[in-house]
Every structure is written in structure tokens, then in C-alpha cells.
Amino acid sequence: MTDESTQQRVDTGIPGLNEMLNGGFFSGTTNVVSGESGTGKTILGSQFLYEGAKKGEKTMCIITSEESKSIIREMKTSFGWDFNELVEKGFLTFVDITDPSLRLQKSVEIAPSELIKSFKKLVESKIEEIKPTRIFIDSIEALFLAIESNYKLRTLIDDVFGVFRKHNVTSVITVGAMYNLDTMVEYGADSVVKLGRIRTGNNLQRSVYIMKMRGSATSNEVRVLNISDNGMAVLKQSPYLE
Numbered sequence: 443m444t445d446e447s448t449q450q451r452v453d454t455g456i457p458g459l460n461e462m463l464n465g466g467f468f469s470g471t472t473n474v475v476s477g478e479s480g481t482g483k484t485i486l487g488s489q490f491l492y493e494g495a496k497k498g499e500k501t502m503c504i505i506t507s508e509e510s511k512s513i514i515r516e517m518k519t520s521f522g523w524d525f526n527e528l529v530e531k532g533f534l535t536f537v538d539i540t541d542p543s544l545r546l547q548k549s550v551e552i553a554p555s556e557l558i559k560s561f562k563k564l565v566e567s568k569i570e571e572i573k574p575t576r577i578f579i580d581s582i583e584a585l586f587l588a589i590e591s592n593y594k595l596r597t598l599i600d601d602v603f604g605v606f607r608k609h610n611v612t613s614v615i616t617v618g619a620m621y622n623l624d625t626m627v628e629y630g631a632d633s634v635v636k637l638g639r640i641r642t643g644n645n646l647q648r649s650v651y652i653m654k655m656r657g658s659a660t661s662n663e664v665r666v667l668n669i670s671d672n673g674m675a676v677l678k679q680s681p682y683l684e
């Protein structure tokens with residue numbers, strides 16, 4: 443039940459974003475971060491995990507492609523965050539679905555919907571084993587790009603998101619602007635945070651707005667998203683004003 447008076451809010455870890463979401467993500471919901479390449483999706487999800495892990499929560503990061511394997515290194519060089527230490531202390535667990543030892547892709551010929559079925563099973567058993575409060579999937583494209591029928595895609599997205607909801611884990615899932623996959627993933631999500639870039643004159647600024655949040659009021663403003671050596675933060679100002 444999405445009852446505002448009883449459902450808890452989860453601190454996103456991004457200063458200024460909780461306020462835009464009227465207090466943070468709802469606990470146990472599936473939250474999509476959508477935007478073009480380089481808009482800050484991986485940083486947002488990593489900071490969300492970092493926030494929980496720092497407070498002693500159990501968190502899980504699901505890696506779905508070669509590109510997302512470098513999160514540990516990137517978070518260290520960008521912000522000095524030591525994800526290895528969090529792993530050693532048991533606050534962060536990585537699940538790399540490209541790891542051949544998991545045998546998720548038994549052969550390259552495996553049907554895409556079979557791959558998703560195995561993914562669901564693997565993730566579910568990892569959730570039951572680790573019992574994380576937060577999950578970050580970077581990103582969902584690799585899993586769904588090969589699904590050709592839109593109808594099938596919608597059903598499979600709901601299936602996968604259903605696993606997180608069932609286990610009451612608050613999740614952040616990134617999706618890039620690719621074909622119409624991002625649109626389909628956005629429909630399945632409980633909330634969508636949209637990241638972008640806005641050009642004014644010769645200047646580029648990062649932007650953020652809340653596309654939707656089921657069961658909650660949100661800010662309707664576009665705001666400046668700032669990334670610095672301290673991490674990501676939402677500023678009060680609009681990227682459209684001087």
C-alpha cells in the first residue's frame with residue numbers, strides 16, 4: 443500500500459534530491475534514473491549505496507556490463523570513496539552478472555528472455571542470502587536490449603522489478619536513452635529521476651527533474667545538478683536562469 447502516512451522514506455544520499463522527492467524514495471520501491479550518456483547516472487546510484495553502507499546498512503551493486511565494472515575505481519578517483527573497504531566490512535556486495543563463473547550466459551545463443559529468467563533467479567537468491575536494504579543496478583540496458591517485442595519487454599520489466607518489490611528492497615536502476623527502452627523502463631518504475639544537460643550560450647549545465655513519483659507530490663522544477671570532488675548535489679537554482 444502506498445500510504446503516505448505509513449510508508450517510510452529512504453534518504454537518497456544526494457543533497458537536495460530528497461527535497462525534490464518530498465522526503466526521499468519510498469522504502470521498498472523501484473526507482474529509475476534515466477538520462478543520456480555522461481549525465482551522472484552511475485554516480486547517483488553509487489552515492490545512494492554509499493549513503494546506506496556508511497550508515498551500516500547492507501547494500502548490493504549489480505553489474506550488468508563491461509563498462510559498469512569500473513565503479514570501484516571511478517568512485518575512488520572521482521570522490522575518494524573507498525568501496526573496497528565497504529566490501530571488506532560487509533556493507534557492500536557486488537554481483538557481477540558478466541562473471542562467467544555464474545554461468546548466467548551458458549552460451550551466446552541463449553534466448554534473451556531465458557537470460558532474464560536466470561538473472562531473476564540469481565538476484566533473488568542473492569537478495570535472500572545478503573538481505574540488502576538498498577540495491578543499485580548499473581544499468582538495465584544489457585538485460586533488455588535484445589527483446590524485440592514491446593509487449594514482452596513491458597512484461598519482463600515488470601517481472602524483474604517485481605523481485606525487488608517482493609523483497610522490500612529500495613532499488614535504484616539506471617537506464618540510458620536508447621531506442622525506446624528508457625521509455626518502457628520508466629513506465630515500470632515507481633519513480634523516475636531524469637538527468638540531462640542544458641546549454642545556455644557557451645555554457646553546459648547538468649540538470650535534474652522528477653519525471654514521476656507514484657503516491658507522492660514532487661517538485662515540478664528543473665534544477666542544476668552539481669558534481670564536485672565531494673560528490674553529487676542538487677542546487678536550488680534552475681539551469682535556465684542566470
Ligand SMILES: Nc1ncnc2c1ncn2[C@@H]1O[C@H](COP(=O)(O)OP(=O)(O)OP(=O)(O)O)[C@@H](O)[C@H]1O
Pocket residue numbers: 477478479480481482483484485486519520521618669670671672
Ligand atoms: N570529481 C568530479 N568533479 C566533477 N565532475 C566529475 C567528477 N567525477 C566525475 N565527474 C563527471 O561525472 C561524469 C560521469 O558521470 P556518470 O559516470 O555517473 O555518468 P553516466 O550517466 O553513468 O554515464 P554513462 O551513460 O556513460 O554510463 C563524468 O563525465 C565526469 O565529467
Ligand SMILES: [Mg+2]
Pocket residue numbers: 483484485580
Ligand atoms: Mg554509467
